[in-house]
Amino acid sequence: METPVRVVLVDDHPMVRAGLSAMLAPFARRVRVVGQAGDVTTALELVTGLSPDVALVDVRMGTASGLDLCRTLAALPVPPRVVLLSVYDDEQYVYEALRAGASGYLLKRVDGEELVRRLEEVMGGETVVDVTLAGRIAASAARLHRGEFWPGAHLGLTQRESEVLSLLVAGLSNRAIADRLVLGQETVKSHLRALYRKLDVTDRAAAVTVALRDGMFR
Amino acid sequence: METPVRVVLVDDHPMVRAGLSAMLAPFARRVRVVGQAGDVTTALELVTGLSPDVALVDVRMGTASGLDLCRTLAALPVPPRVVLLSVYDDEQYVYEALRAGASGYLLKRVDGEELVRRLEEVMGGETVVDVTLAGRIAASAARLHRGEFWPGAHLGLTQRESEVLSLLVAGLSNRAIADRLVLGQETVKSHLRALYRKLDVTDRAAAVTVALRDGMFR
DNA sequence: CGGCGTCTCACCCGCCCGGGGGGACCCACG
DNA sequence: CGTGGGTCCCCCCGGGCGGGTGAGACGCCG
Incomplete structure (x- = not known):
């Protein structure tokens, strides 16, 4: 010793x-x-x-x-x-x-x-x-190797959908999300529809609840 | 002793x-x-x-x-x-x-x-x-004396507003909230407007974010 | 090459929602 | 007794949003 x-x-x-x-x-x-x-x-x-x-x-x-x-x-x-x-x-x-x-x-x-x-x-x-x-x-390193690195990947969200969701949680409107991501709001709506389907919700408020409860964003 | x-x-x-x-x-x-x-x-x-x-x-x-x-x-x-x-x-x-x-x-x-x-x-x-x-x-002793313990009381929300907010977080529509609380949806809208003002937001999604981040509901 | 998924955008429709009025009742407080 | 706040309800209006459908471009993989 x-x-x-x-x-x-x-x-x-x-x-x-x-x-x-x-x-x-x-x-x-x-x-x-x-x-x-x-x-x-x-x-x-x-x-x-x-x-x-x-x-x-x-x-x-x-x-x-x-x-x-x-x-x-x-x-x-x-x-x-x-x-x-x-x-x-x-x-x-x-x-x-x-x-x-x-x-x-x-x-x-x-x-x-x-x-x-x-x-x-x-x-x-x-x-x-x-x-x-x-x-x-x-474990997260392993996920990185599999290419899953954006929040929500475990729910089957695509990277773009995850970005949209994060702005949704931040309280932005479709128009504002579109501007922020340099998209048309129709595109944002498309992503949102896919998002609602994957999160099993029908509107943005419920999507926020699921995202925050899941710990995807803070 | x-x-x-x-x-x-x-x-x-x-x-x-x-x-x-x-x-x-x-x-x-x-x-x-x-x-x-x-x-x-x-x-x-x-x-x-x-x-x-x-x-x-x-x-x-x-x-x-x-x-x-x-x-x-x-x-x-x-x-x-x-x-x-x-x-x-x-x-x-x-x-x-x-x-x-x-x-x-x-x-x-x-x-x-x-x-x-x-x-x-x-x-x-x-x-x-x-x-x-x-x-x-x-500082908020007055509220305590009146027995106001509901979530969000620290933000000046009334009990009713807190109830509405909880259902909002649960993903219910105005109509559904009205039915659940046995109210007219116009009444729910009234409460929501007050809610938005107090939480300093403009829509339900942002209200959910504030409520969950504040820890009012889980 | 030919599917497949993602990302992008478009048009239409219906309606819920947000925002602005106002007004009723009740109760506590001064 | 008036006043103020909370709760409840009503009207109107416009726009944002949800839902359906379709389509072009790109990259990936068998």
Whole structure:
């Protein structure tokens, strides 16, 4: 066993910090919490002062974004590895996180043993992503290979229909949709009819309901 | 000092449970954590078996809703007080929570001292709401006193308008809405016009988008 | 080459819907 | 007691929308 991983916790909830500390306490020989911060400024002071191995950062700290902090930390002369913690199991966030320079993206459902193992993996140079997310990312990658990448493809919508639907959800009229997509409104009506048939609805309001409930758009 | 408040923790994140335990540990004489559950079923077993004073429940447990659990617990022969914990500082959730039978709605930013005090207040029969939320809710106290709890009340919708909107989201036509509510469709149109004005939209599709995005209906 | 699906556009029809009036009743509030 | 808001209903009107049908252009695949 090597020297323990030195970790700084960054989260605006005292509760979460206490939870992390408590969870990591039994593994003190492998992971050592050397500091805690509840906001971005003290987090920066702490990291520059202590030069920890890893900063364990919440992605959503009230108003401030953990992603921004991640970028800031990654730009330091002696950057720590940054592992982001989140409750959002959304693929998109993972991409942003890794692009922001994070070495890991874990969900808050992890337990102590798992967390310690992941932190050690990060120290070994690996990039760790929560397993459930990793699975989904793999699945969506597979979909990409099959060519299904626009929202609604799983319902048999064509790309164009998906575009029309997104504007419909945005509240645009047929005329406005036509202008936006540089089409005649008759064309838009054609797409809408196909859309209604595939979504099994009879009007635009119901189509919006189906689309939003399905999670195709936000 | 009376006997300590007996609390059961319900949260799908082991970390949060650990954090709560750690935060409450220094106050063992006032609050005692007698059990922890990571899912709804074990939570039910625990509560029925231990009959705790308070169940401290996360509103958002992965897929399951803490609100549903709250309703279930409130329907038990010997119901515990239920205090919901959340990261969402949205008035609407508070309404739903209280309607679901909760005795409290606290944000996860609370510290140990605060939490202990709140739990004791709950045991005293009070209904506790996070102070920042309480302030905002006080603004609409008049509505609360009149018992206006329907979805959309926070946007100034009347109860009738809310009913119409819900059927609109369900994809019904004006005629169908009128039949369902036993009204003339001219009346429905009246309500819809008021609705469009309040939601700042011009047609039903946009109204559906606003309603669903706001979380008024699912 | 000849289907097949997608995307594009057109014409016609019927009517629901949005927008503008107005007016009735009831009840709470001042 | 007046006033204001909520609920309910009515009229008219024009346009947007849903529904049907048809067709030309393009790319794909067997």
